Amino acid sequence: MKIAIFPGSFDPFTIGHYSVVTRALSFVDEVVIAIGVNDAKKTLFPLDKRIEIINKTFVHEPRIRVESYDSLTVDFAKEINATIILRGIRSIADFEYEKTVADANRRLSGIDTILLFTEPQHSFISSTVVRDILRYDKDVKCFLPPNVSIDDLKI
Amino acid sequence: MKIAIFPGSFDPFTIGHYSVVTRALSFVDEVVIAIGVNDAKKTLFPLDKRIEIINKTFVHEPRIRVESYDSLTVDFAKEINATIILRGIRSIADFEYEKTVADANRRLSGIDTILLFTEPQHSFISSTVVRDILRYDKDVKCFLPPNVSIDDLKI
Amino acid sequence: MKIAIFPGSFDPFTIGHYSVVTRALSFVDEVVIAIGVNDAKKTLFPLDKRIEIINKTFVHEPRIRVESYDSLTVDFAKEINATIILRGIRSIADFEYEKTVADANRRLSGIDTILLFTEPQHSFISSTVVRDILRYDKDVKCFLPPNVSIDDLKI
Amino acid sequence: MKIAIFPGSFDPFTIGHYSVVTRALSFVDEVVIAIGVNDAKKTLFPLDKRIEIINKTFVHEPRIRVESYDSLTVDFAKEINATIILRGIRSIADFEYEKTVADANRRLSGIDTILLFTEPQHSFISSTVVRDILRYDKDVKCFLPPNVSIDDLKI
Amino acid sequence: MKIAIFPGSFDPFTIGHYSVVTRALSFVDEVVIAIGVNDAKKTLFPLDKRIEIINKTFVHEPRIRVESYDSLTVDFAKEINATIILRGIRSIADFEYEKTVADANRRLSGIDTILLFTEPQHSFISSTVVRDILRYDKDVKCFLPPNVSIDDLKI
Amino acid sequence: MKIAIFPGSFDPFTIGHYSVVTRALSFVDEVVIAIGVNDAKKTLFPLDKRIEIINKTFVHEPRIRVESYDSLTVDFAKEINATIILRGIRSIADFEYEKTVADANRRLSGIDTILLFTEPQHSFISSTVVRDILRYDKDVKCFLPPNVSIDDLKI
Numbered sequence: 001m002k003i004a005i006f007p008g009s010f011d012p013f014t015i016g017h018y019s020v021v022t023r024a025l026s027f028v029d030e031v032v033i034a035i036g037v038n039d040a041k042k043t044l045f046p047l048d049k050r051i052e053i054i055n056k057t058f059v060h061e062p063r064i065r066v067e068s069y070d071s072l073t074v075d076f077a078k079e080i081n082a083t084i085i086l087r088g089i090r091s092i093a094d095f096e097y098e099k100t101v102a103d104a105n106r107r108l109s110g111i112d113t114i115l116l117f118t119e120p121q122h123s124f125i126s127s128t129v130v131r132d133i134l135r136y137d138k139d140v141k142c143f144l145p146p147n148v149s150i151d152d153l154k155i
Numbered sequence: 156m157k158i159a160i161f162p163g164s165f166d167p168f169t170i171g172h173y174s175v176v177t178r179a180l181s182f183v184d185e186v187v188i189a190i191g192v193n194d195a196k197k198t199l200f201p202l203d204k205r206i207e208i209i210n211k212t213f214v215h216e217p218r219i220r221v222e223s224y225d226s227l228t229v230d231f232a233k234e235i236n237a238t239i240i241l242r243g244i245r246s247i248a249d250f251e252y253e254k255t256v257a258d259a260n261r262r263l264s265g266i267d268t269i270l271l272f273t274e275p276q277h278s279f280i281s282s283t284v285v286r287d288i289l290r291y292d293k294d295v296k297c298f299l300p301p302n303v304s305i306d307d308l309k310i
Numbered sequence: 311m312k313i314a315i316f317p318g319s320f321d322p323f324t325i326g327h328y329s330v331v332t333r334a335l336s337f338v339d340e341v342v343i344a345i346g347v348n349d350a351k352k353t354l355f356p357l358d359k360r361i362e363i364i365n366k367t368f369v370h371e372p373r374i375r376v377e378s379y380d381s382l383t384v385d386f387a388k389e390i391n392a393t394i395i396l397r398g399i400r401s402i403a404d405f406e407y408e409k410t411v412a413d414a415n416r417r418l419s420g421i422d423t424i425l426l427f428t429e430p431q432h433s434f435i436s437s438t439v440v441r442d443i444l445r446y447d448k449d450v451k452c453f454l455p456p457n458v459s460i461d462d463l464k465i
Numbered sequence: 466m467k468i469a470i471f472p473g474s475f476d477p478f479t480i481g482h483y484s485v486v487t488r489a490l491s492f493v494d495e496v497v498i499a500i501g502v503n504d505a506k507k508t509l510f511p512l513d514k515r516i517e518i519i520n521k522t523f524v525h526e527p528r529i530r531v532e533s534y535d536s537l538t539v540d541f542a543k544e545i546n547a548t549i550i551l552r553g554i555r556s557i558a559d560f561e562y563e564k565t566v567a568d569a570n571r572r573l574s575g576i577d578t579i580l581l582f583t584e585p586q587h588s589f590i591s592s593t594v595v596r597d598i599l600r601y602d603k604d605v606k607c608f609l610p611p612n613v614s615i616d617d618l619k620i
Numbered sequence: 621m622k623i624a625i626f627p628g629s630f631d632p633f634t635i636g637h638y639s640v641v642t643r644a645l646s647f648v649d650e651v652v653i654a655i656g657v658n659d660a661k662k663t664l665f666p667l668d669k670r671i672e673i674i675n676k677t678f679v680h681e682p683r684i685r686v687e688s689y690d691s692l693t694v695d696f697a698k699e700i701n702a703t704i705i706l707r708g709i710r711s712i713a714d715f716e717y718e719k720t721v722a723d724a725n726r727r728l729s730g731i732d733t734i735l736l737f738t739e740p741q742h743s744f745i746s747s748t749v750v751r752d753i754l755r756y757d758k759d760v761k762c763f764l765p766p767n768v769s770i771d772d773l774k775i
Numbered sequence: 776m777k778i779a780i781f782p783g784s785f786d787p788f789t790i791g792h793y794s795v796v797t798r799a800l801s802f803v804d805e806v807v808i809a810i811g812v813n814d815a816k817k818t819l820f821p822l823d824k825r826i827e828i829i830n831k832t833f834v835h836e837p838r839i840r841v842e843s844y845d846s847l848t849v850d851f852a853k854e855i856n857a858t859i860i861l862r863g864i865r866s867i868a869d870f871e872y873e874k875t876v877a878d879a880n881r882r883l884s885g886i887d888t889i890l891l892f893t894e895p896q897h898s899f900i901s902s903t904v905v906r907d908i909l910r911y912d913k914d915v916k917c918f919l920p921p922n923v924s925i926d927d928l929k930i
Contacts, residue, residue, distance in 0.1 A: 113271075117258065
């Protein structure tokens with residue numbers, strides 16, 4: 001059984017993340033969405049809320065689940081028997097960041113990273129954009145996974 | 156069974172290609188290296204030679220084989236039951252080119268593309284570099300797959 | 311009256327070009343699509359055909375017209391009283407190319423270039439992609455302007 | 466009448482900003498320089514000072530004025546009847562950031578963004594560079610608009 | 621005698637820095653590693669520790685020494701009679717940042733910047749990566765200069 | 776004595792090349808401008824003309840001379856006792872190309888490459904731009920080295 005780990009902070013989980021994870025099911029058996037918990041990094045949504053949104057998104061998809069971790073990504077990958085790290089890339093900036101992290105992870109653990117391109121219509125969507133728009137109480141429904149509503153984001 | 160297609164012109168097949176294909180075996184069952192035949196494009200090595208080199212490279216790996224095709228990549232992918240397109244990326248220029256092709260392929264056929272980063276020590280190796288160096292009869296052994304020798308390149 | 315020149319080879323004119331030109335009408339009065347004729351560059355579609363497709367596309371839009379020219383773009387711009395050069399950008403590679411050309415044009419003539427981003431859903435569409443797909447007699451309707459059909463491309 | 470909004474934090478307004486705004490007057494009737502006020506972001510110059518510098522810069526140009534706002538840029542654009550967002554781009558990093566923001570703004574409001582390239586001799590000038598040099602009490606006159614002096618920056 | 625200044629925060633000094641400085645000795649007579657001290661920037665390693673690590677690294681290389689400074693880099697360069705600024709580049713993001721800083725430094729002082737590419741096998745190594753891995757008490761020996769051990773990093 | 780090789784096709788030599796070579800004299804003793812002769816590559820200016828223009832440019836600078844070669848750059852570098860390869864970079868595209876070539880050259884020969892940034896005001900100037908403008912008999916004086924005139928380009 002091939003398990004992929006999809007690490008991130010998901011603050012919050014967007015339709016872009018949703019698309020990457022869903023498409024990955026065509027070549028892996030299971031995806032574990034892994035929320036990195038890092039005390040130094042402030043998030044808008046508390047961990048519980050972020051987990052709740054992801055659980056709601058994939059309530060009918062048993063091959064996708066969510067976990068949180070506070071360790072090196074490659075160590076947590078081993079703990080859950082993941083043999084691949086999955087990441088989405090939208091841009092050049094993503095490319096360079098992901099390449100650095102992937103090279104370091106391969107060197108530290110031998111675990112490889114596979115990339116999926118974000119779909120063109122989602123290329124400008126990120127958790128940061130969602131948070132920026134939420135600041136002004138604007139509707140972000142079109143940036144969220146299909147079965148998540150604005151109300152689900154309420155803290 | 157998951158089959159990935161790894162399309163390219165492989166003029167010639169390098170240690171960089173070798174690394175990508177070999178690493179892909181950790182998440183797919185079979186890789187078909189597919190040599191696109193395009194009359195408009197001149198190659199240094201004839202098709203037969205390019206096939207021979209790849210066959211020699213993977214003589215002991217039954218999960219990897221080579222084919223040639225003269226059609227759209229996604230049409231050939233369907234013909235061989237591949238459900239994923241596999242590509243390696245080294246650079247920003249690769250990223251942009253691959254993104255365009257991957258988006259077009261997804262739109263035309265629904266078939267997705269997955270990317271593996273080239274390993275850092277191979278990041279400057281390409282078929283073009285190998286051909287440039289060969290022009291001056293210099294040794295390119297370190298740019299070739301492990302069990303391919305300079306003599307194997309002789310036309 | 312503000313006239314913008316939109317130079318290119320348009321081999322053929324795509325839905326991406328269509329989007330850029332149409333959106334520009336919100337800030338200029340007229341757009342002249344200017345087909346650069348350069349003997350050294352081979353095109354798939356003859357000049358007449360390229361003009362015909364653009365004319366058909368904008369048959370109901372009197373503020374957009376097409377011309378061909380064989381001179382420096384800035385010289386032709388002056389000839390038609392255009393005060394701005396219009397270009398679309400999709401990618402980093404486009405950015406660098408456009409910056410070089412825009413800087414040279416400003417230096418040679420004082421005429422400035424304004425850029426519009428390609429819309430995300432068109433980001434992978436280019437004349438090159440259309441020609442590549444046409445080679446294999448595949449349907450490219452979704453890459454063409456709304457009222458252009460595959461039959462219109464027949465030479 | 467075509468009004469463009471030129472949003473930013475302008476901490477402080479530089480000769481690069483000055484060049485973009487001035488050049489935009491060749492294709493719009495009015496430019497509103499809009500200072501985004503965001504409590505979370507610390508600035509070196511207080512809002513009043515930033516407004517004062519811009520006012521001094523354009524004291525003889527009635528087609529350019531400055532405003533501040535604390536809302537989504539596209540909402541403020543509508544409030545002031547701007548139909549275009551104007552931005553300058555210097556670099557790849559700018560390109561990616563601007564593309565994301567422009568795509569989000571178009572999606573949220575239908576308002577499009579047009580870009581002007583920074584002139585080559587200003588390509589390295591940014592508010593950040595000006596602030597870095599000011600830290601050490603060095604002369605930044607050549608990075609400021611023509612009629613702004615170092616004394617004008619005194620808080 | 622040609623003296624180059626190699627400015628940075630070196631928090632901590634890595635094998636990537638080591639490679640750049642060592643290779644520079646083939647075209648300059650002396651390299652001064654200059655640690656910029658900036659109160660606003662928090663570092664993991666105190667200044668003394670960073671100096672100690674660099675001193676240990678080059679204990680047998682009299683042509684390389686370390687200094688700290690709290691001024692503009694070009695001013696400190698003049699103070700130590702350096703006529704060149706030396707920098708390593710790994711990535712596009714580095715390229716753009718370095719170009720901006722180099723252009724500003726040349727404009728402010730006439731002092732030029734020369735760049736060396738990071739070697740491919742070090743391309744993913746940075747002080748940030750080292751600090752990220754140290755957070756979880758993992759071994760970073762392979763990211764440090766040859767004669768620096770993990771114990772040397774202990775604060 | 777430190778000798779740097781500055782390889783290229785120089786078709787023709789521009790003010791951008793001139794700036795890079797001249798600035799390099801601040802840290803090397805001699806620069807050999809090396810014109811790569813490659814039968815497969817068509818040039819606008821014949822080799823003799825390209826040499827003549829460079830000789831005229833540096834007629835009063837004994838530390839700079841021009842040579843042509845038809846071999847790998849690193850082999851010619853050794854032949855002329857150059858210990859460094861010198862290159863100018865303007866853009867991301869240059870960065871990626873230069874990195875690949877520099878990594879290959881270091882691997883093949885141990886010879887390192889140092890880079891100088893093109894000055895901002897020359898960032899859009901290239902031999903290609905000069906040739907494009909010459910096609911239409913326009914004045915390119917401002918793109919050439921100080922003491923080269925348009926007449927000097929006449930073949």
